Amino acid sequence: MDPFKDFARSPEPTLGVEWEIALVDPVSRDMVAEAGAVIEAVEKRYGTHLEKEFLKNTVELVTPVCHTTSEAIGWLRGTLGQVKTVTDEMGLRLWASGGHPFADFREQPVGDKETYKEIINRTQYWGQQMLLWGTHVHVGIRHEERVWPIINAIMTKYPHLLAISASSPAWEGLDTGYASNRTMLYQQLPTAGMPYQFRNWDEWVGFMRDQAKSGVTSHTGSMHFDVRPAAKWGTIEVRISDCSASLKELAAVVALTHCLVVYYDSLIDDGKELPTLQPWHIAENKWRGARYGLEAEVITSRDTDERWVTDELHDLIEQLQPVAHRLGCVTELGWVADIISNGAAYQRQREIFQRTGDWKNVVDATCDDLESNLRT
Numbered sequence: 001m002d003p004f005k006d007f008a009r010s011p012e013p014t015l016g017v018e019w020e021i022a023l024v025d026p027v028s029r030d031m032v033a034e035a036g037a038v039i040e041a042v043e044k045r046y047g048t049h050l051e052k053e054f055l056k057n058t059v060e061l062v063t064p065v066c067h068t069t070s071e072a073i074g075w076l077r078g079t080l081g082q083v084k085t086v087t088d089e090m091g092l093r094l095w096a097s098g099g100h101p102f103a104d105f106r107e108q109p110v111g112d113k114e115t116y117k118e119i120i121n122r123t124q125y126w127g128q129q130m131l132l133w134g135t136h137v138h139v140g141i142r143h144e145e146r147v148w149p150i151i152n153a154i155m156t157k158y159p160h161l162l163a164i165s166a167s168s169p170a171w172e173g174l175d176t177g178y179a180s181n182r183t184m185l186y187q188q189l190p191t192a193g194m195p196y197q198f199r200n201w202d203e204w205v206g207f208m209r210d211q212a213k214s215g216v217t218s219h220t221g222s223m224h225f226d227v228r229p230a231a232k233w234g235t236i237e238v239r240i241s242d243c244s245a246s247l248k249e250l251a252a253v254v255a256l257t258h259c260l261v262v263y264y265d266s267l268i269d270d271g272k273e274l275p276t277l278q279p280w281h282i283a284e285n286k287w288r289g290a291r292y293g294l295e296a297e298v299i300t301s302r303d304t305d306e307r308w309v310t311d312e313l314h315d316l317i318e319q320l321q322p323v324a325h326r327l328g329c330v331t332e333l334g335w336v337a338d339i340i341s342n343g344a345a346y347q348r349q350r351e352i353f354q355r356t357g358d359w360k361n362v363v364d365a366t367c368d369d370l371e372s373n374l375r376t
Helices: 035-046 069-090 114-123 144-163 181-186 201-213 216-220 247-269 279-295 309-319 321-327 330-342 345-356 359-375
Strands: 015-024 058-062 093-095 135-140 227-230 235-238 297-299 306-308
Touching: 015 069, 015 247, 015 359, 035 058, 035 069, 058 069, 069 093, 069 247, 069 330, 069 359, 093 359, 135 247, 144 201, 144 227, 144 235, 144 247, 144 279, 144 309, 181 279, 201 216, 235 247, 247 309, 247 321, 247 330, 279 297, 279 309, 279 345, 297 309, 306 309, 309 321, 309 330, 321 330, 345 359
Parallel strands: none
Antiparallel strands: 015 058, 015 093, 015 135, 135 235, 227 235, 297 306
């Protein structure tokens, strides 16, 4: 298989989810670099495969190939229970969010993979700050020529996917004023950020070969775009959203992502042109989503029309109903409206800090949210 050109086509719009869970000390509420020991114990006891991540404080749960949101979330809930059994015995708590509110990145060791070490060596200060956690959703695509039209269309919904998941308002003990500070920090890496609007698969292949020749991907292992092809798996990987502590909110993000990709794929079948925005509008929308979250006013057309992202999201829920029925995620897609009504994670975190003046209370509440997944 040519790693640049070949795409492992998926005949169905399958689904895969990567969920990053971190370890915290229940007293200090700071992060603990014991992921290796947790992964080893879970695999030995249950035979469940877990992934090591960029930081030694993080355990990544990666679903098998699934077909529905409920199937993926069910697997994640079961595996979370296994991890929690082990961490309870170790005296640790589990935590998930886009960014820790006060942990010092200088005190958090990086994982053992050579690519991780090379990223730090190459990017220095900016790479060392990657104390960040996101949600990665893979959707199977049947042909490589569909990949970039769909990715370019997904990018028009960047603030929508970010607003409902934003959960990183704080950094080093400060309220940054952003809904997703993670989004702003992560794009500092030279291989991260918005993808270029490639017109077809051959343009992407040429780009990747250029990156290999110039040494970019030999240093980092891959490009880390916000949305990217995963040729080995035959998927589009959507990496826009912050990490969620609530499985209900994660399910809403997964369902919306799955529905959007399949909806745009169906437009290709119907011979319709997929939506795009100018790169400068995409960049502005990304910033507005990161800054304002659910309070963002976003650009919706190439003529620079604007609407509130919450109005956009309500319309999307209705527009995507036929796709949601096909994919079996009507209930989970409806939970997007619950996030709008009840507030996103960044809003809850900010309210707790403004009321108590202590980010430790925010960490406790986030851990409680994660543990509540096992009681539902």
